[in-house]
Amino acid sequence: MSRIDFKQINKRYAPGLPLTISNANLTIDHGDFCVFVGPSGCGKSTLLRMVAGLEDITSGELQIEGKRMNELAPAQRGVAMVFQSYALYPHMTVAENMAFGLRVMGSNKAEIDKKVQEAAKILQLGPLMDRLPKALSGGQRQRVAIGRAIVKQPKVFLFDEPLSNLDAALRVQTRLEIAKLHHDIGSASMIYVTHDQVEAMTLADKIVLLHTGKLIEERGSVAQFGTPMDLYHRPASLFVAGFIGSPKMNTLPAKLLSAEASYAEVEVAGQRVKAAVDARGIAAGSAVHVGIRPEHVFIGDTGEGSSVKVKLQHIERLGDASLLYVDTGVGGTETFTVRVEGSVVKSPGEAMTLRWLPEHMHLFDGQGLARPRTVQLPT
């Protein structure tokens, strides 16, 4: 069982500097594909490199299969890493690159050959085995880097932004290959670092979203740990709500009027609005934030749900959909985005009425922490 436990892990690069990782508590189950995601500077690579053994752990304990790893050398942890820049040995052929790790470990030649051949078959590197890295394309180099990890048959695969150097088309293809690889290998856990939430949503069994800046010390590094659907439908805080989803969730300042078990009433932009959120525990009259995703807002002068009158500022037509940036008159300079069908034609300056349903509303308390939603949601 290749379970990975992070127990109250902290990382401080030098005394006097703020914590890079603060109080990280996670359990990654056997065979899970776990994605670390977050804005730049959130320490996601640092967290990965601590698992690899390339960074020291300031305090706390890292366990793989229940064994303490803190002091163990990288090569003895049963992990293999795929670097962002591939980091292939330029003077070795593809086959030698893949065999090098096993050779250092002292495996015998027949065994090395067998494992390298197997990995080459999985990754379709057969015809390239005698080439040097400089004679390979970016995508091929990436596959060799993955092959170098596979031959070691590690308990844990570590990927450090492996797709960020590839062009868009290749990125989608390699993303599928990595997902397939995870499915085929099955027994190994994978930790994958990315700043791209599409990669996170599509690949992950579990996502770890990390805080950045001051929030690291205030609330700990982990903003939310859960399935992709959890993070999308039940963001734990304004920070998570703003990161997951593209375009990001609209949030508006509001005042809580009343709270019941299944519904809360708030005042937004001078309107009474219903939200399917359990906001009991927050005093009536307190300032809160409500959130609504751009894809859950629609345009309509009549119909059900709450309505807000707005003015269109700017429109981005993507073909399949259009993004409308509107002025709600509240919420300061923050833009309010609406995602509508691509056939909708509007011109800037036009007035319109936006509507949304109570069951699509999110509600965050004064600290920016979410209250539980009371509707059935996909998991």
Added chain:
Amino acid sequence: MKQNPWYLAMLYVAAVVVSLFSIFPFVYAISTSLKTGSELFNPSLWPNNASVANYISLFTVAEQPFGRHLLNSIMVSTAVVVLSVFLGVTAAYALGRIHFKGKALLLITVLAVSMFPQVAVLAGMFEMVRALGLYNRAFGLVLPYMIFTLPFTVWVLTTFMKQLPKELEEAAIMDGCGPWRIIGEVFMPLLWPALVSTGLLAFIAAWNEFLFALTFVTDNDQRTVPVSISLISGASAFEIPWGKIMAASVVVTVPLIILVLVFQRKIVSGLTAGAVKG
């Protein structure tokens, strides 16, 4: 874009002129070394009666064991290169890849060593060479020669070492390599151009060195070739044996030319191509 043919022609003419200018002294040395007797005073480039007598006498006069001196030089220079490159690579790994306090100061200190002219360190060096029992031994020259080979070896290799991608080292660490294996199996193959050029420069510097060789070695059997050439004497005190001196010069130049020709193909850039996304 098509090059102007006149421009190209001028370029080639200039190249030929520069080549002739730099090769001419050597050609003239070869020509002189093939002349004997009063022929020496004939300025023509092509000797009338070419003879290898000068070369033969170089290796046959018992008081001046030129062959022995040549072997001494080869031994000393090779030892200097091997030691300098070994110390240079290991020092460069520490200075280029590991963070520690006082690194910049240490690098400046290394460079400062090469600041002093040889004459300034001669007296002190003499005492040290004697105290270590290296006086009058050809091999004892290896130590003083490192004064001028190590600073540039360390500096050049440190610069190259710093340019190697960090991920490469980390990948090697993940593959289970210790520092020696990282240096030997991952970094050294990538440092070939730097190793060859610094090694060649160190070899040439040690090969040509005169002052230390003259001061620290007085035993006739232990001399190196630069001193040996300066001591070549003619039949009488008033005769300068130009023919023999030129023959010796040609003999000591040839190994350097061969070395450079053999290793120049190793001095190619782009060895790290393909390691990381550029």
